[in-house]
Amino acid sequence: MQASLAKFTCTRTARAIASxxxxxxxxxxxxxxxxxxxxxxxxxxxxxxxxxETVQALIIGRSITGISAFN
Ligand SMILES: Cc1cc2nc3c(=O)[nH]c(=O)nc-3n(C[C@H](O)[C@H](O)[C@H](O)COP(=O)(O)OP(=O)(O)OC[C@H]3O[C@@H](n4cnc5c(N)ncnc54)[C@H](O)[C@@H]3O)c2cc1C
Structure with missing residues (x-):
């Protein structure tokens, strides 16, 4: 979950900075x-x-809520 949070945040931030x-x-x-x-x-x-990013968000969401929203 922590790795997903780091990847999600870093890639999202990098995309925003480049944009x-x-x-x-x-x-x-x-x-x-x-x-x-x-x-x-x-x-x-x-x-x-x-x-x-979508899959990282699913992993983070599952960790927070205990509910898996994977297809
Ligand atoms: C430049 C580059 C280098 C790479 N190098 C390597 C490497 O060295 N080794 C290696 O093993 N792989 C490598 N890959 C492959 C990489 O790991 C995959 O591209 C990545 O895991 C996504 O898989 P996919 O491209 O099959 O997309 P898909 O899994 O088909 O995803 C397509 C879309 O569907 C979404 N999605 C997927 N699953 C779900 C789900 N369950 N629920 C909701 N949405 C979902 C995704 O978020 C995405 O938007 C590389 C890819 C790139 C672009």
Whole structure:
């Protein structure tokens, strides 16, 4: 449960930071030379391969409520 909470929080925060950085730079945010788009795509991989955010949320929810909502 603690590992899921850490993965859920870190990947969610990283996605938000990368998205904010891209927004801050506007048009320049999607130029590869400025490296923001690269971080955005890198963090998308983390969002999936460390266990998807949805599955982490299901694990956290089961730990808190004792009820499993897995399909
Ligand atoms: C860049 C990259 C590197 C990888 N490297 C490795 C590696 O080295 N070793 C390895 O073993 N694997 C690796 N993987 C695979 C990775 O572990 C899987 O992609 C990941 O576990 C998600 O599985 P999936 O892609 O089959 O998606 P699925 O499990 O098919 O998920 C699809 C969608 O359904 C949702 N979902 C899945 N199950 C449920 C459920 N029970 N209830 C509700 N929603 C659900 C998910 O959240 C997601 O939104 C890698 C993946 C990537 C993208």
């Amino acid at each position: 904010n950085a891209r927004d801050l730079l506007a048009g320049n945010g999607i130029l590869l030379a400025n490296r923001v788009a690269r971080h955005m795509t890198d963090v998308e991989a983390l969002h999936t391969y460390e266990g998807t």
